[in-house]
Amino acid sequence: MADNDxxxxxxxREALAGKRxxxxxxIASPGEIPEAAIRAIIEVQHAIDVIDxxxxxxxxxxxxxxxxxxxxxxxxxxxRKRRNKEPVGVTGGR
Numbered sequence: 001m002a003d004n005d006x007x008x009x010x011x012x013r014e015a016l017a018g019k020r021x022x023x024x025x026x027i028a029s030p031g032e033i034p035e036a037a038i039r040a041i042i043e044v045q046h047a048i049d050v051i052d053x054x055x056x057x058x059x060x061x062x063x064x065x066x067x068x069x070x071x072x073x074x075x076x077x078x079x080r081k082r083r084n085k086e087p088v089g090v091t092g093g094r
Contacts, residue, residue: 006058013051020044 023041027033 004060006055009051009055009058013055014046016044016048016051079082 011039020041023037023044027041
């Protein structure tokens with residue numbers, strides 16, 4: 001699920017980067033710089049920053065989840081090893 005979320009965020013980021021380039025081209029055009037273009041590029045950059053943070057958080061959560069699963073598997077393996085070392089049944093008589 002997180003991988004799909006990250007992919008969605010990456011697609012959104014790519015679309016916003018395209019918008020940012022368009023606004024930058026408008027600003028770079030000869031003549032007076034439209035104030036609306038300046039505001040728009042700032043808003044787009046803010047949205048990109050938010051998406052970048054979201055991607056980082058999802059990746060970190062995914063790493064933590066993977067580490068927890070690994071620890072759980074190691075604990076289960078240790079438990080299996082302990083069970084295999086214990087004597088099944090000791091009979092002590094004649």
